[in-house]
Amino acid sequence: MAAKKGKLTKVLDHLKHEDPFSKGVAFCPGCGLELLLRFIPQVLGNDIVITGTPSCSAPVLLGQNNQSWHKLSYFGTLMTGAAANATGLARYYKKAGIDNTVVCFNGDGTAADIGFGNLSGAAERNEPFIYICYDNEGYMNTGIQKSGTTPYGATTTTTPKGSISKGKNLRRMNLALKMAMHKIPYAATATLSDLDDLAKKLLKAKEAKERGFVFLHVLAPCTTGWGHAPENTIEVCRRAVKTNYFPLWEAVNGKIKMTKEVKKPKPVKTYTELSKKFVNMTEEDHQILQDDVDYEFCILGGLSQLEGECQLPVSAED
Amino acid sequence: MITKAKEKTQIKVITGNAAAATAAKLACPDVVAAYPITPQTEIIEQISKFHANGEMDCELITVEGENSAMNAVTAASLAGGRVFTATSSWGLVFMYDAVLAAAGSRAPIVMVNVNRETPGIIAVSSGQQDMISTRDAGWIFLIAEDCQEVLDLVLQAYRLAEDYDIQVPVMVHYDGFYLSYLSEGVDVPFQEDVDTFLSVLKDQPQRTKLTPGEGLGCGSHGILGGYLELRHKHVSAMERSKEKFDQIDKEYEQIFGRAYGGQIEEYRMDDADVVLVGSGSMCGTIKTVIDEKREAGIKVGLLKMRMFRPFPGEVMVESLKGKKAIGVVDRSLNFGHKGGPFYTELKSFETKFEGSPMVSFIDGVANTDITTANVATMIDTICDLAAGKEVPEVTWVSYPEANDPDSAKVGGQ
Numbered sequence: 001m002a003a004k005k006g007k008l009t010k011v012l013d014h015l016k017h018e019d020p021f022s023k024g025v026a027f028c029p030g031c032g033l034e035l036l037l038r039f040i041p042q043v044l045g046n047d048i049v050i051t052g053t054p055s056c057s058a059p060v061l062l063g064q065n066n067q068s069w070h071k072l073s074y075f076g077t078l079m080t081g082a083a084a085n086a087t088g089l090a091r092y093y094k095k096a097g098i099d100n101t102v103v104c105f106n107g108d109g110t111a112a113d114i115g116f117g118n119l120s121g122a123a124e125r126n127e128p129f130i131y132i133c134y135d136n137e138g139y140m141n142t143g144i145q146k147s148g149t150t151p152y153g154a155t156t157t158t159t160p161k162g163s164i165s166k167g168k169n170l171r172r173m174n175l176a177l178k179m180a181m182h183k184i185p186y187a188a189t190a191t192l193s194d195l196d197d198l199a200k201k202l203l204k205a206k207e208a209k210e211r212g213f214v215f216l217h218v219l220a221p222c223t224t225g226w227g228h229a230p231e232n233t234i235e236v237c238r239r240a241v242k243t244n245y246f247p248l249w250e251a252v253n254g255k256i257k258m259t260k261e262v263k264k265p266k267p268v269k270t271y272t273e274l275s276k277k278f279v280n281m282t283e284e285d286h287q288i289l290q291d292d293v294d295y296e297f298c299i300l301g302g303l304s305q306l307e308g309e310c311q312l313p314v315s316a317e318d
Numbered sequence: 319m320i321t322k323a324k325e326k327t328q329i330k331v332i333t334g335n336a337a338a339a340t341a342a343k344l345a346c347p348d349v350v351a352a353y354p355i356t357p358q359t360e361i362i363e364q365i366s367k368f369h370a371n372g373e374m375d376c377e378l379i380t381v382e383g384e385n386s387a388m389n390a391v392t393a394a395s396l397a398g399g400r401v402f403t404a405t406s407s408w409g410l411v412f413m414y415d416a417v418l419a420a421a422g423s424r425a426p427i428v429m430v431n432v433n434r435e436t437p438g439i440i441a442v443s444s445g446q447q448d449m450i451s452t453r454d455a456g457w458i459f460l461i462a463e464d465c466q467e468v469l470d471l472v473l474q475a476y477r478l479a480e481d482y483d484i485q486v487p488v489m490v491h492y493d494g495f496y497l498s499y500l501s502e503g504v505d506v507p508f509q510e511d512v513d514t515f516l517s518v519l520k521d522q523p524q525r526t527k528l529t530p531g532e533g534l535g536c537g538s539h540g541i542l543g544g545y546l547e548l549r550h551k552h553v554s555a556m557e558r559s560k561e562k563f564d565q566i567d568k569e570y571e572q573i574f575g576r577a578y579g580g581q582i583e584e585y586r587m588d589d590a591d592v593v594l595v596g597s598g599s600m601c602g603t604i605k606t607v608i609d610e611k612r613e614a615g616i617k618v619g620l621l622k623m624r625m626f627r628p629f630p631g632e633v634m635v636e637s638l639k640g641k642k643a644i645g646v647v648d649r650s651l652n653f654g655h656k657g658g659p660f661y662t663e664l665k666s667f668e669t670k671f672e673g674s675p676m677v678s679f680i681d682g683v684a685n686t687d688i689t690t691a692n693v694a695t696m697i698d699t700i701c702d703l704a705a706g707k708e709v710p711e712v713t714w715v716s717y718p719e720a721n722d723p724d725s726a727k728v729g730g731q
Contacts, residue, residue: 047531051393062538073530075396076537078415081389084381088349088393088401089528091377095348095399100530118389121382 014199015042020071025060030230032220032237033057033107033134035192040103040132041072043202048072048101051086053079053115055107056141056222057134079110083122083131090129101206102129109139111217112148112175119215123182126212130205133175134220144225148173151245152289153272153281156225166280171292176217176249177300183254185211190248191219193237197248197259204250219246227276239271244297249304253312256304268293328506334497337465337504338404338430338490339364341472343374344512345428348399351379351390356442357498358406358432365402376402384409388416388429395425395487396536398527400480403427406494407434407448414452420487421456422539424552426479426525427487430472433598433649434494435684443685444495446598446650449626450659452489456552458559459627461597462492463583465502470576471624473512477566482522484559486552491626493649495685496599507574515573556628563625581630583622584637586612590619592700593638595660596647597623600681600688604647607693618697629663635670642704643729644674645696649682656712656726675703675728681715692716703729 020041027034033056041048050072052061062076063069077085086104093100111119111133119131138156139145145158151172155161159168180187186208190198198218205214221228221236228236240246241260245268248260268290272278281289332340339361342350350369352362368374377394381387384405391401405413410431420427435445449459460475462468468490475488492498507515528534539548564580571577585605587593596604601622611618621637623630638644648658655662657678668676679696682688692715703709708730714720 049528049530051537058538063535063540071533072535073528073532074535074537075393075528076535076539077393078389078419081385081416084351084386084389085393087379087381087386088351088390088395089397091379091390092349092394092397092399093530095377096397098530117382118386121386124382125380 011195011199014196014203017042017045020046021060022068022070025068027056027060028224028230030223030233031056032136032192032222032233034060035233036134036218036220037061037105039195039198040105040202043199044101044103044206046072048103049075049089050103050105051075051077051082051089052105053077053082053107053110054141055109057105057107058141061105079106079114081118082106082110082115083118083127086129086131087122087125087127090127094128101209104129104131106131106133107140108133108135108137108149108175109147112173119179120182123179123184123213123215126184128209128212130209130214130216132216132218134218135175136220136222136225137172138225140222140225149175152292153285154277155280156277161280167285174296176215179215179217180251180254180256182213184213184215185209186250186252187215187254188250188259189217189219189246191237191241191246193234193241194248194260201250201259208252221275225277227279228274232274236271236274239266239274242266243268243271243293245271245293247297247300249300255307255312256300258304326508328508329503330506331501332465332504333360333499333501334462334465334468334492335360335432335499336364337469338472339368340506341469342402343368344507344509345400345402345473345476345516347376347402349377349379349391349394350402351381351387352403352405353381353384353387353409355384355406355409357434357494358404358409358430360498361404361430361432384413385416388413388420391427391429392416392420392423392425395420395427396423396528398525398529400476401427402429404430404432406432407436410448411436411451417452417455417457419537421552423536424485424555425487426485428472428475428479428490429487430490430492432494432498433491441684444493444649445683445685446491447683449491450650450652453627453659456486456556457627458486458488458556458625460488460490460625461623462490462497463599463601463622465497465500465504466576467578468492468497469504469506470570470574470578473507473515474563474566474570476516477519478559478563480519481562482525484555484562485525486555486559491598493599505576511573515570518569560625560628560630560632578624581625581633582637583624585620585622587619587621587637589617591617591642592644592697592704593619593621593641594645594647594693594696594700595621595623595634595664597626597660598649600647600649603688603690604693607690607697611694611697616697616701618700623660626660631667634664635667638674639670639672641671641674643700644671644676645679645700646676647679647681647688647696651680651683677703677709677728678712679715680712686716688715706730
């Protein structure tokens with residue numbers, strides 16, 4: 001018990017600011033998005049400007065449900081131009097000399113699919129704000145459709161089980177790695193089972209955005225869309241990390257470093273077995289997903305090793 | 319246009335695009351975001367040059383597409399900045415969702431749109447179809463006739479967009495190719511005069527700004543009652559913008575010695591029997607032909623529309639009522655109607671004209687020149703109409719094959 005209590009205090013130490021969200025907000029029980037959304041301003045402060053798109057975050061974040069809301073400055077943007085809107089805010093504040101932390105907070109549909117172009121553009125221009133993708137692996141708010149980060153084998157309403165199909169038959173894109181390859185000041189992955197890691201990354205993000213663009217990719221399971229028990233949200237995150245399905249790493253100027261080493265990775269099946277969205281996968285499908293997870297992890301390891309060996313151009317160093 | 323001699327002037331021979339860029343520079347925006355597209359590109363090249371030489375102290379965002387340009391300037395505007403962007407044709411429609419959202423959030427953006435056709439990628443030619451595709455976005459639309467007016471309208475647009483009683487984005491349109499690349503003598507205002515003209519805005523109450531830590535939000539617009547309230551306020555602001563624009567035009571004259579008449583410019587209208595209604599660069603040609611026809615004893619005038627959104631119906635009725643015939647020249651099509659867009663909209667005021675019959679002329683689309691001969695044909699047609707002859711309701715002036723003898727007619731006793 002004593003050890004556990006110590007761990008808890010470590011996380012709470014990072015929560016230096018008030019939770020700006022009222023109780024009883026309109027999220028499902030066990031919502032990963034809500035936990036993340038409440039966590040960010042408690043670490044970064046309540047003086048952030050948060051932008052969001054039409055999504056599950058809209059009812060609470062963007063004032064659609066003003067019976068239970070928050071106290072942050074916010075801007076509801078289009079999915080197509082989420083990063084461009086954050087750019088406009090950050091650039092104006094810079095011009096006007098207004099201290100600011102703009103947090104562009106979007107789901108994977110915006111980040112990986114419809115808004116990827118301007119996300120990449122903002123990264124290329126090294127715009128001074130923090131982009132956080134809460135990845136629930138699909139379009140949950142519109143009723144669980146497939147996105148670019150939906151994993152192989154997952155059943156969604158646009159990758160349904162049919163007589164000749166049984167889920168998504170394509171691999172997921174590695175969004176975080178793509179963003180790190182922009183060689184931005186800071187890119188990282190994080191999830192809700194490792195809050196100390198998440199808090200540290202948020203603080204690094206705040207510091208790094210003084211040098212330019214920051215991208216955080218946070219796995220945020222959706223109980224409704226994934227079909228896991230609400231009390232299992234954190235466990236799903238934990239197993240995603242322990243199976244290397246969602247490895248935790250960071251990249252400073254593109255230089256990748258693992259922030260959590262998993263000594264003996266568990267089979268990916270220990271992750272998939274918690275969520276109904278994987279229920280239609282056969283042993284063979286699991287092998288395909290396992291191979292993909294192993295491959296991605298191997299690439300990550302290889303890249304982090306290579307980055308150590310290759311000399312980063314002086315111009316890319318801060 | 320009324321011009322009064324001034325003690326100090328600086329006339330420069332510049333293109334319409336350079337006039338737009340110069341006006342943007344003189345307005346001192348905080349944030350400029352833009353993406354290149356023919357025939358607008360020269361504007362952002364010029365601004366980039368101003369910026370690179372330290373002549374323009376703005377945040378310049380060289381975005382990866384027009385959609386981002388509109389999103390970026392919308393956000394910067396709502397944060398409190400003065401913003402500028404420019405585009406054309408495909409660029410305008412690529413930012414369409416953001417154009418709607420900019421209006422929905424009442425962001426006082428000034429954007430230049432250099433009119434170009436949009437039916438296919440090789441239709442790189444002048445025409446107002448891009449403007450028509452966005453006419454119901456909730457923006458104020460102004461249209462310039464020549465390079466001087468491009469510059470003047472951009473400056474007037476800032477006064478209109480950012481006015482505390484208006485707060486509606488303004489799009490300044492001018493004909494691609496005809497004006498974008500045409501070099502003319504332009505009286506470039508001095509910075510201190512522009513500062514004086516725009517300083518009125520500083521004396522007004524400040525608009526609500528999205529500021530860190532202040533717990534303010536925007537962008538979601540609301541539903542049901544909240545939606546109706548915001549929309550009605552928007553519509554009311556559009557209505558107010560008509561007289562406001564007239565007023566701004568008068569104030570502009572006091573400082574710069576040039577006035578155009580506000581929502582509309584009237585050319586030899588006082589004693590005119592027949593009238594052409596036009597907009598943009600065609601008006602220069604129309605004025606020339608009117609002068610010739612006047613010498614031949616034909617009392618013809620021009621009503622030039624400087625404002626298209628909101629539709630300046632009241633002042634047009636005042637100007638047009640009692641005339642013997644009206645011809646409306648459209649540089650775009652109104653799919654679903656035979657006549658052009660300006661014609662169709664003006665038609666809704668027809669009962670107030672005290673009997674003046676109207677016809678539609680479609681010309682100048684896809685770079686077909688609206689020649690002096692074409693304008694003469696149009697004037698002859700409305701003279702026939704005034705004389706009680708039957709004429710086609712719609713004439714594609716540069717495409718006679720379209721003019722079916724069995725098509726709808728107006729007039730005839």
